[in-house]
Amino acid sequence: MDDKKVRVRYAPSPTGFLHIGNAQSALFNYLFARHFNGTMVLRIEDTDTKRNVKDGEASQRENLHWLGIDWDEGPNKPNPKYAPYRQSERNKQGIYHKYIQELLDKGLAYKDYSTEEELAEMRERQRANNEAPHYDGRWYGKSEEEQKAAEAKGLKPTIRFHFPKNHDYEWDDIARGHVSFNSDNLGGDFIIEKSDGMPTYNFAVVVDDHSMDITHVLRGADHISNTPKQIAIYEALGWEHPTFCHIPLIFNPKTRKKLSKRDKDTLQFISEYKKHGYLHEAIFNFIAFLGWSPVGEREIYSKDELIKVYDPNRMSKAPAYFDQKKLDWMNAQYIKSMSVDELTDRTMELVKEGETEEAQRLQSIPEDQLKDLIKKTIHVHQRDVNKLLEVIEYVWDYYNVLNAHFNYDLIKDNEDFANSDVLAVLTGLKEKLENGADDYNQAIKEVGKATGIKGRGLYFPLNLAFTGSTSAPQIYEIMDIYSRDTDIELLKRMIDALQA
C-alpha cells in the first residue's frame, strides 16, 4: 500500500459498551492491519470525564476479544515508544498541552471566556434567524486586559482553533474518493481544549494519530465532517495527515437512520449476541459484509480468509441496513457446519456464564446429565436452530417434559384426524416400547404399517405426545433424549386424555 509500515487504530471512547458500529469499525481496522501485515493499536479516548462509564473499557476489550479481534499495542500491551494509550493519561503527561501552546504562540488558537449559557443563547438566536449555528468568533483578537478581566471574574477559558478564511480542506478518501470542505462552512472556530483542561476529540485524535505514527484512519462515516477540522490542525502543526477511509454507517431498517443505542428493536451490543448464542465466527463474517464485499459470490468466509481477501478499495459508500434475518441465516450456516462436540462445549459455556434466564435455570441440572442432554438436543436440532439460546430452551423443555402441560385438544378437535386412528398409533407405539423395542424409528414405521396410517396422521399425534407441539424434528431422536419410561408415560398421558 505505502512504503511506510501500516499502523491503524481502533479508538473507542469508554462511554458505552461495544455495539455493532464500534465492532464494524474495529473489524475493518483489524482486517486492514492483518491484510497489510501492519500494526493494530487500541487507544482509549476517555477525555469526556463526565460520560465515561466504569466498565466501558473492560467491556470493549472483552467483547473485541470474543469476536476474535486482537491488537498489537494498547493499554495492556504498551510499546514504550508510543505509550500511554489512554488519552486521560496522555493529557496528564502534557502531550496535548504542548501543541495547544504551540498553536497559541503562533496565533492560530485563542482563549475564549464565553460561558456555556452565552454560547447556547448565541446558537438559539442563530437558529431563530434561520442561520447555520456557528461560533461567531467573539473572543478572537481580544486584548490581554479583556482576558484578565474575565479571569478576574473567575471564568475559565476554553481554547479555540482559528480557521483561515475561505480555505479548502480536501482529501482522497479510500471509500469515498475526493472530498472537500471550505473553512467558512465548518461552524466557526472550534474548541480544542475544554475549560477543564482536557483536549477535545478533534484535537486529541490528531495529536495521537500523528504521534503514534498512524498511517490509515478507518472510522465511521459520521466522522466525515470532522475530518476537515482535523486536517486543519494537521496543517497548522505542519504535519502530514494519514489516509482516511470512512466506513459506511449501519442503519436500522425500521427507523431508516443510523443504528442508535436507543433503538430497542435491534440488538445493539455484541454482548447481547454472545449471550443469545450467536457464534463469534458468524458475527465476524456478517459484520465484515456490512459496508464491504469481496469479489465473487461466496458469502461464508472465515476470519483468515477475510484477512486474505480484504481489499479496502471495495468499501461501499451507501449505508448498510442491518438485516437480522440474514444474520440468523448466517449463524445457522455456521451451526450446521460445526461438530456436535464443539457446539456442546459452547452451549455448556453459555450455561455456565448464565447471562440469560434460560441459561441460568439450566445450572440446576447436574453437569454430566446436562452435557448429555445438550449433546442429544444438538444432535436433533442442529439442522433447524439459528442460535444456541434456542438449544438451551429446548433442553429445558426436554428436561421438564413430565411437568409440562400439553394441549391435546389440538388434535382432539382437529377434523383431519380421527380419534380412533390417533389412539391406534399411540397405543401401538406404547406396546412396542413396553415390549422392549430399541429402534424407535423402526418401531414407528412398524406402527404405521400395522395401522395403515401414514404421513401427518402418523407423526402429528406423536409430535404432540412427545413435544407438545404439532411440528417437531425427527421424533425418534427426541424419544431417545428421554428415558424409555418417560416415553411410555408421555404416550400413556395422551391416551388417557383422549379417552377421557
Add this chain to the structure above:
RNA sequence: GACCCGUUAGUCAAGUGGUUAAGACACCAGCCUUUCACGCUGGUAUCGUGGGUUCAAAUCCCGCACGGGUCACCA
C-alpha cells in the same frame, strides 16, 4: 437552515460505456422426505426521476426528488 454524502428488487449486493443486470437473505411455487426441518430446482428489477452526451448508459454530465450524516466545553 447551511455544508457534505448517498440512491441497482422488502434487505445485503456484483457491476467502472456493449452482460440474458451475478449471487445471498426473505418471500412464493415445486421436488425430496410416510410428518417437520435440512437440502435441491424454479420465480420475482425497464438500475429514484427528468433531461443531455454517445452508434451504444445502471455505468459519463446536469437538474429535480427522496434518504442520510454533521453543524456541542460528546466522541
